[in-house]
Amino acid sequence: MSNKKKHKGIKKKYQARNRFVLLVLILVIALTYIIIQKREGEIYATTTSASLGEIIDVIEKKNAEVNRYIVYGTHLNLEGSIDITNPEIKNVQIVAKKASGEEVAVDTTYEYESGELSFSTLSKINTGLDLESLDIDNYYILLKVTSDNGQINYYSLSNATEYTEPIDYYTLTRNNSNNKINISFLTQNGVSALALNINKVSKLPDDVYDVVIDPGHGGNDTGAISGRYEEDEIVLENSLDLKKKLENLGLKVLITRDGTETDEYDTYNIYDEDGRVTMANESGAKILVSLHMNSNESDFVEGGVEVYAAPNMDFSLAKSFADNIVDKANTTYSKMEEFKEEDGVYVRTIEVNHNSSTFRGYNGIYDEVPYLFIIREIGGIATGAYVNGSNSSYGENIYRNSNVGVEGYLIELGYMNVNSDLRNVLNNGDLYMQAITDSINSYYRIK
Ligand SMILES: [Zn+2]
Structure with a gap:
């Protein structure tokens, strides 16, 4: 009896230790998870709350390189190139795409020669992507290539310019209201992207004018x-x-x-x-x-x-x-x-x-x-x-x-x-x- 009791006692002790180890393990895993989440959260918070992952399924595993990246007046314009094998190109556009799939498209002038597609929206510097017309949402700027057979390929953009600082663009004041558009290149899940994060602001900063x-x-x-x-x-x-x-x-x-x-x-x-x-x-x-x-x-x-x-x-x-x-x-x-x-x-x-x-x-x-x-x-x-x-x-x-x-x-x-x-x-x-x-x-x- 007493032996049994003793044995039981040891077993309980073992079980308690196992539970303790398990608890510590769970805590460590949970803490690690929270820290990783928080880090990602910090990145997302300053750039865009929608993850590139939400639209990543449509993006090819290849980036187009942006060589010029300009905001003139109320428009965003890009120029760049990408190496692709696709001789039957019907149309090349720059699109601002929401996680919902909705997109605003801008036609480019383009040239395809020996495997390199170069594109530009800069033939007129005050047209292009109209920053005033975008909804309060998060957008990714993508290169959209449509082929003669109807196939559509989306490519995200990497920054090959010397301009690495994000741009804060404020829309013109309408009904005492402005949107702030944060325009920045970022990397998510190993994919480089140009993101627009749009929020409503209560008023323009003191040093910003229309x-x-x-x-x-x-x-x-x-x-x-x-x-x-x-x-x-x-x-x-x-x-x-x-x-x-x-x-x-x-x-x-x-x-x-x-x-x-x-x-x-x-x-x-x-x-x-x-x-x-x-x-x-x-x-x-x-x-x-x-x-x-x-x-x-x-x-x-x-x-x-x-x-x-x-x-x-x-x-x-x-x-x-x-x-x-x-x-x-x-x-x-x-x-x-x-x-x-x-x-x-x-x-x-x-x-x-x-x-x-x-x-x-x-x-x-x-x-x-x-x-x-x-x-x-x-x-x-x-x-x-x-x-x-x-x-x-x-x-x-x-x-x-x-x-x-x-x-x-x-x-x-x-x-x-x-x-x-x-x-x-x-x-x-x-x-x-x-x-x-x-x-x-x-x-x-x-x-
Ligand atoms: Zn004069």
Whole structure:
């Protein structure tokens, strides 16, 4: 009896020890699991809450390499290549795909040669994937290749650019509301991907704006003069009015000067900390409108409006500015044929009338970049910004290599030396500014 009892006691002891070991083992496993989950959770939390795993079944085990990756204005654009064996290609698109399978597709220009498919959405820098039109959700950006036989292959994207920092894009303010879009390359389950994580924010950060207005000239630079009228004063007054009108739409507007600048303000310090180029580049704004008055010494000038944009752009908004101004302010399209793209729409590049290798003392400037610095220098790599401080007459644009650019327009409202133009702008400036406001409102679907 006593032996048995003793034996039983030992058995119980053994069982207790086994249970203890088992419990510790379970605890260790559970803890390890929680730590791994938490680590993954941290990664997902800062990038996207949907796992790539949810759509991974549609992705081929091969990445396309992205060589250019640019946000210009309200659009995301990509250029890259991939080695594939598929000579019968029908269509190549960049798609933003949700975990639900829903996708937004953008056509690319592409070329397939000896096993390499190269693709680009950059033929027009202000089209591509419209960041303003996406739902509050998580998207993966994929390359979609459709073959003649109907077969569809999706490839995720890896980053071969020098731009590794995530981009925080804020959508334009509509009904006091904005979305924040985190754009970042990440690696999940060994797959490299470009992800968009979209959340609603209660308001824009203090230093982020929707629109920048740039009243041309200022400081010691009066611009064109006609009698007692100075260009810098006329465009400032109108810019302040335009600011009010855009703010009435609910937009957050930054103005590059308000008339309080000193006489020392000149071409040099447009690149300074408080200079108009730096202000625009730091504003997080999607669009900049620079207002000017034209002048021309020749007699053939008959006046009228000219809207300048970068080359390689879709001119819908530029055309809308010109059309609305002609219509609402009762003026005309400029008759100037040089640089003209469409009635009222102009593109001027450095190539024209300049030896690009010596233009303003800079080297290595390629020809197809905008001649007007405000359009060029606020666009970063999208518009070929280049002012690097090597010319002692200018400052340095420290944002010239940025892959995030502001979509720029320069509007010559009319000619200072054409009396009817000058009178119309002086008396009816309000109508010109209303026309610009209406174009922005309808183009960006603000209200
Ligand atoms: Zn001017």
